[in-house]
Amino acid sequence: MTQTTPLWEVFIRPRNGLSHKHVGSIHAADEVMAVQAARDVYTRRGEGTSIWVVRSADIVASDPDQAGENFEPTADKIYRHPTFYEIPEEVGHM
Amino acid sequence: MYSQGLIGADGSTTETQEFLDAFQKRIDAEEKIEPTDAMPEGYRRTLVRQIGQHAHSEIVGMLPEGNWITRAPSLRRKAALLAKVQDEGGHGLYLYSAAETLGVSREQMTEELHSGKAKYSSIFNYPTLTWADIGIIGWLVDGAAIMNQIPLCRCSFGPYARAMIRVCKEESFHQRQGYEIVMTLAQGTPEQKAMAQDALNRWWWPSIMMFGPHDADSQHSDQSMAWKIKRFSNDELRQKFIDATVPQAEYLGLTIPDPDLKWNEEKQGYDHGRIDWDEFWRVVKGHGPMARDRIKDRKAAWDNGAWVREAALAHAEKRRTRKMAAE
Numbered sequence: 001m002t003q004t005t006p007l008w009e010v011f012i013r014p015r016n017g018l019s020h021k022h023v024g025s026i027h028a029a030d031e032v033m034a035v036q037a038a039r040d041v042y043t044r045r046g047e048g049t050s051i052w053v054v055r056s057a058d059i060v061a062s063d064p065d066q067a068g069e070n071f072e073p074t075a076d077k078i079y080r081h082p083t084f085y086e087i088p089e090e091v092g093h094m
Numbered sequence: 095m096y097s098q099g100l101i102g103a104d105g106s107t108t109e110t111q112e113f114l115d116a117f118q119k120r121i122d123a124e125e126k127i128e129p130t131d132a133m134p135e136g137y138r139r140t141l142v143r144q145i146g147q148h149a150h151s152e153i154v155g156m157l158p159e160g161n162w163i164t165r166a167p168s169l170r171r172k173a174a175l176l177a178k179v180q181d182e183g184g185h186g187l188y189l190y191s192a193a194e195t196l197g198v199s200r201e202q203m204t205e206e207l208h209s210g211k212a213k214y215s216s217i218f219n220y221p222t223l224t225w226a227d228i229g230i231i232g233w234l235v236d237g238a239a240i241m242n243q244i245p246l247c248r249c250s251f252g253p254y255a256r257a258m259i260r261v262c263k264e265e266s267f268h269q270r271q272g273y274e275i276v277m278t279l280a281q282g283t284p285e286q287k288a289m290a291q292d293a294l295n296r297w298w299w300p301s302i303m304m305f306g307p308h309d310a311d312s313q314h315s316d317q318s319m320a321w322k323i324k325r326f327s328n329d330e331l332r333q334k335f336i337d338a339t340v341p342q343a344e345y346l347g348l349t350i351p352d353p354d355l356k357w358n359e360e361k362q363g364y365d366h367g368r369i370d371w372d373e374f375w376r377v378v379k380g381h382g383p384m385a386r387d388r389i390k391d392r393k394a395a396w397d398n399g400a401w402v403r404e405a406a407l408a409h410a411e412k413r414r415t416r417k418m419a420a421e
Contacts, residue, residue, distance in 0.1 A: 003407055004201055007194065024257070025191045027200060029406035030413065041187050044180065045264070064130040 005029055007056040010038040012048035020052050028053075105317035107136030121322050126252040129195035137321055141251050142198050143212075144323065149189035150207045150214035154388050156182045158222040159231065167225060174271045175228065181268065185261045192253040208393050210380065217300050219382025226279055226286075226293035232272015234294075234301040234339065240265045241335045242305065245325035254323075273342065280346040287347075294343070295351045302366070303374045305332040311371075337363050 005027040011020035023042050028034035034053040042048070062070055078084050087094050107114070117134055120127070127133055156179050163179065166172035190200050206212035217235055222228065243265065246258040279290040306312060306328040318324040326334075336355075343350050354367030377385075 004199070005403060005407065024188055025194065026187065029403070030410035033406060033410075040180075041184050044177075044184060061130070064132075 008034040008038070008053045009056050009059060010034075010042055011052040011054070012038075012042055013050040013052075014047060015049055020050065023047075025056060026053075105136040105140050105321075107134040109134050118320070121250050121320075124322075125250075126255065127250050128252045136317070137251075137323075138196055140318060140321070140323060141254065142193055142196050145189055145193040145196075145254055146198065146203045146206070147213055147215075149186045149193060149203065150212055151218065152182050152186035152189060153207075154214045154218045154392065155235075156186075157388055157391055158218055158220070158384070159228060161222050162225060162228050165225070166228075171275070178232070178268050178271065181264050185264070188257040188260055189254075192251075192257040195253045204396060208389065208396065210389065213378065214388075215304065216374070216377040216382055217304050218388060219377050219380075219385045220296070220300055221384050223296075224289055224293060226276065226289040227297070229272050229275030229279060229290065230293040230297045232268050232270075233276050233342070234272075234297050235304070236265055236268040236272060237339060238301050238304045238335050240269060241331050241338075245331075248322075248325060250322040276348075277346055280348055290346070291348050294348050298351050299370065299373075300377075302332055302336065303369060303371075305329070305335065307371065307374075308369075333363050336366055340364055 006029070007025055007027055008031075009025050010023050012023050013020045026034060026037045026041055028037045031053060035051055038051050038053055043051070074080070109117075113132070114134055117132070117137070127137075159175060159179050159182070163172060163175050166175050190203060193203060194200060203212065207214065222231070240262065243258050243262050247255055247262055249255045249258065276290050276294075279286040281287075309315065309327045309329045312328050315324060315327060319327070340350060340355070352367045354365065356365055357363075358365045376382075380386075
């Protein structure tokens with residue numbers, strides 16, 4: 001069996017001023033063809049002004065089993081939000 | 095289209111009731127399920143099957159239309175058809191990419207299509223005999239696909255729902271360009287109008303069969319509805335499609351080939367005649383007039399492209415080793 005064509009994750013910047021956003025993935029032998037394929041598959045109607053491709057195998061992700069310990073602690077830290085603090089109305093907008 | 099993907103799907107699953115209940119609770123709360131989340135095996139299997147078949151349908155769907163690119167009657171029509179066929183290829187790729195997040199490989203899915211293990215929408219096993227067929231396919235086949243696909247934008251599985259949002263944005267052009275083709279023919283010479291009517295006669299029943307068997311005969315719908323993979327039943331979607339399409343045909347002065355089709359004031363929708371399910375199952379099982387050709391063409395494209403894939407990988411490998419040597 002021949003080697004399989006690597007998988008790449010594709011990120012598109014819709015327009016200047018916005019960040020690149022993940023849109024999906026494509027298969028390509030190398031980075032040059034990956035950008036070309038991403039252009040053909042994900043930007044046929046002016047969806048982007050810039051493309052990033054990253055080998056899917058190179059992405060390091062947080063462990064879904066640890067989602068609780070990673071992300072739940074922020075839920076009870078309400079003092080990190082501005083609405084936690086009471087400012088009298090007379091002070092005006094702050 | 096997608097309801098056909100559920101034919102033969104095995105939603106059975108063996109996890110503990112506690113796990114299944116917790117999963118169902120997330121679904122009921124309209125939470126999206128993402129690829130790395132824990133999910134029942136039956137949910138995963140149903141999605142792999144459905145998304146895979148949906149992807150195959152997009153890819154195989156390029157064949158009947160590609161057949162007419164070189165014979166499009168004007169540059170405008172040719173450019174539009176080329177763009178549409180390219181979109182179908184793109185839709186297939188979005189969907190394969192969504193299915194791959196569930197741990198199935200592109201090669202595996204391609205292999206299953208070629209071996210006949212995976213199905214695709216049987217609508218593509220009918221031939222495109224005249225230019226009018228290209229108009230009718232855009233209007234009816236893409237129209238029916240849109241009816242199916244819009245609720246899929248809210249599917250509980252995140253990557254599938256996101257892919258469907260992109261697909262739906264693009265499908266609208268497909269349906270409109272198809273209707274415009276049919277309209278041009280219907281308003282043309284008597285021969286052109288007859289050609290449009292002939293194509294409608296051939297495509298109407300296969301189009302309404304695209305929604306799959308009647309609800310009473312659809313075995314896998316209940317679990318898919320509970321898991322919010324599917325949001326409306328086959329018959330509900332079929333009814334919506336018919337109600338939307340009949341006035342469009344009337345505007346064109348074309349006749350829907352169903353003598354029993356009539357408005358039902360009470361249900362505020364059309365009643366339709368009996369669907370020939372024997373034909374449907376024949377075609378699903380691969381006895382459509384074009385079934386063999388479609389798979390033959392897909393296999394030829396895959397086999398004839400093998401050297402390109404191999405050369406691209408060899409080139410990438412050569413560049414990589416040169417770069418490493420230089421460092």
